[in-house]
Amino acid sequence: MDNIEKIIVIGGGPAGLAAALYASRAMLNPLVVEGFPAGGQLTLTSDVENYPGFPDGILGPDLIKKFRDQTLRFNTRFVSENVKTVVKKENVFYITTDSGKEFKARSVIVTTGADAKWLGLESEQKLRGKGVSACATCDGFFFKDKEVAVVGGGDSAMEEATFLTKFASKVTIIHRRNEFRASKIMQQRALDNPKIEIMYNSEVKEVIGENAVEGLKIEITNADGNKEEKVLNVQGLFLAIGHIPTTYFLKESGALLDEKGYLYTSDIVALEQKTDLQPQFNFEFRYATNIPGLFAAGDCTDYQYKQAGTAVGMGIAAELEVERYLSEKE
Ligand code: NAP
Numbered sequence: 001m002d003n004i005e006k007i008i009v010i011g012g013g014p015a016g017l018a019a020a021l022y023a024s025r026a027m028l029n030p031l032v033v034e035g036f037p038a039g040g041q042l043t044l045t046s047d048v049e050n051y052p053g054f055p056d057g058i059l060g061p062d063l064i065k066k067f068r069d070q071t072l073r074f075n076t077r078f079v080s081e082n083v084k085t086v087v088k089k090e091n092v093f094y095i096t097t098d099s100g101k102e103f104k105a106r107s108v109i110v111t112t113g114a115d116a117k118w119l120g121l122e123s124e125q126k127l128r129g130k131g132v133s134a135c136a137t138c139d140g141f142f143f144k145d146k147e148v149a150v151v152g153g154g155d156s157a158m159e160e161a162t163f164l165t166k167f168a169s170k171v172t173i174i175h176r177r178n179e180f181r182a183s184k185i186m187q188q189r190a191l192d193n194p195k196i197e198i199m200y201n202s203e204v205k206e207v208i209g210e211n212a213v214e215g216l217k218i219e220i221t222n223a224d225g226n227k228e229e230k231v232l233n234v235q236g237l238f239l240a241i242g243h244i245p246t247t248y249f250l251k252e253s254g255a256l257l258d259e260k261g262y263l264y265t266s267d268i269v270a271l272e273q274k275t276d277l278q279p280q281f282n283f284e285f286r287y288a289t290n291i292p293g294l295f296a297a298g299d300c301t302d303y304q305y306k307q308a309g310t311a312v313g314m315g316i317a318a319e320l321e322v323e324r325y326l327s328e329k330e
Contacts (some may be wrong), residue, residue, distance in 0.1 A: 004104045005031050007322055008095055010083050011111035011246075013040025014308040015298025017067035018315035019109045019322075024074035026323055031103065032071070033079045033095065039064040040113045041299070042308055046129045050138065051308055063308070079103075086110075086253040088291055091329075106329070107293045107322045110255075110263060111315055112246040114299040114306070118239060119151065123207040127237075131213030134239045136160035137307065143168050148236035149216060151204055153177060157240035158186035164238065165195040172197045172232060174204060174218060204237070205229070213237055245300045255289045255296075256280065262303055263289055263296040285325055287318035293329075295322055 007023050009016045012034025023030035037043065045060030054063070068078075081097040086108065088094075095103045116134030118124060124132055133139040136150070140163060148168045150161040153175035164171045173190065178200045180187050190196050199218065206217040208231070216232045245261045256264040256277060264274070266281045266288045280290040287295045297318035298311035 004092060004106060005029070006105070006326060007031075007107045007109065007319075008033060008093065008103055008105040009109045009111060010086070010095070011035060011040070011113060011298070011300070012038040012068070012078070013042060013064070013111060013113045013298060013311065014067060015113070015311035015315035015318075016109070016111035017064070017071055018312040019111060019297060019319040020071045020076045021067075021074065022316050022319040023322070024071055024076045026319070028323070028326070029075070029077075031077045031079065031105070033081060033083050033097065033103070035082050035112065036080045038078075038080055039068075041115070044128075045138065048138070048308065049141065083112075083249045086250055086255075086294070088253065088293065091293070093293065107326060108295065109287075109315070109318050109322060110247070110250070110289075110294065110296045110300055111298045111311070111318075112249075112300045113311075114243040114245040114262075114303075116239060117242045117244060119204060119241070121204070121206060123209075124204075124237070124239075127207050127209055127213055130211060131209065131235060132207060132237045132239070135306065136163050136238050136240070139236075139238075140164050140167050143236045145169050146235040147172075147233065148238060149174050149204075149232060149234045150238045150240055151175075152240035152242075153180040153182060154240065154242065155182045155186050156242070158182045158190040160238055160240045161190050161196055162186075162193055165193055168195070168236070170195055170197065172199055172234065174199045174202045174216075174232075176203050177201065199232075207237055243299070243303065243306070245303075247300055253291060253294065255291050255294055260303070263301040265289055265296050265301050268301065285321045287314065287321050288325075293325060295325075 006028045009032045042060040049057040093105045147170045149172045201221040208215040295318045297314035
């Protein structure tokens with residue numbers, strides 16, 4: 001059969017572009033189906049100060065452009081469309097896009113990332129990047145000696161609130177119920193921190209401010225069921241209400257996803273000791289899904305770090321595993 005690519009990378013964020021760079025320099029002539037709009041979460045970020053190699057910081061869209069330009073130098077090819085389905089038949093992956101195009105490949109790396117969940121308030125979206133953030137690791141540094149709030153009751157909310165106390169003078173966790181879903185140890189760490197206050201049964205109804213966050217309108221449901229409104233004066237709002245990995249197009253592929261939609265790889269299955277899933281994985285390869293030849297890297301398989309730098313590292317590692325996989329097949 002002709003026109004079978006050696007490798008197709010799905011996704012054009014840091015993980016995908018790093019994988020493509022390595023694949024192109026390994027003479028695998030990669031095709032990147034980068035999605036539309038391309039570039040992932042970095043394109044929605046302003047200053048990136050924690051990506052190594054840029055001592056003065058760099059804008060997210062500029063960083064992604066540099067990644068992409070570097071792959072073009074080695075003739076990586078791009079298709080700016082979203083993938084609709086991935087199916088493997090007789091050792092060939094068939095990838096279709098929204099417009100109906102079909103591509104074939106011997107191996108695939110899925111690097112489609114994840115999107116942070118937002119509350120969906122107009123005022124929240126207006127102030128994104130101006131005090132409203134979904135990444136404490138990225139933006140906490142900008143809130144030295146300021147008061148901030150974190151929304152959520154899971155491990156991320158606990159972790160981010162605790163992390164933010166390094167900078168902020170006070171951190172208020174706002175949770176919609178009267179108990180957290182976070183693990184006990186993470187909860188305790190937050191509850192024991194003198195800089196953290198908790199507001200249970202509370203929902204953010206509006207972010208106050210024109211060009212910067214000045215406060216939050218919060219609705220509190222009291223024990224008797226009555227609701228009261230309160231204004232919390234904060235200069236920053238961090239959402240930690242979960243992420244949605246972009247893996248919907250893998251439904252027909254047979255790739256195993258966890259309950260939130262993150263792709264299981266051999267690394268995760270080994271680390272989390274998923275004994276029930278282990279027989280389906282080949283631990284000879286890292287970053288490998290349960291479908292031989294289908295690899296995954298970056299936020300679509302990583303709920304923990306969610307950083308451009310870690311995504312780049314995973315993308316490179318996954319590509320090196322693909323090289324090994326292809327050479328063993330040939
Ligand atoms: P999560 O466990 O799904 O928790 C999301 C939290 O946000 C929940 O408390 C939920 O409230 C709340 N929430 C969701 N939608 C909301 C909305 N529209 N308005 C207000 N609140 C909303 O997500 P996560 O904390 O990001 O964690 C994801 C996974 O990563 C979990 O498996 C977690 O254990 C893991 N993780 C582990 C670590 C670690 O071990 N170091 C660190 C971070 C994350 P309800 O509780 O009412 O549903």
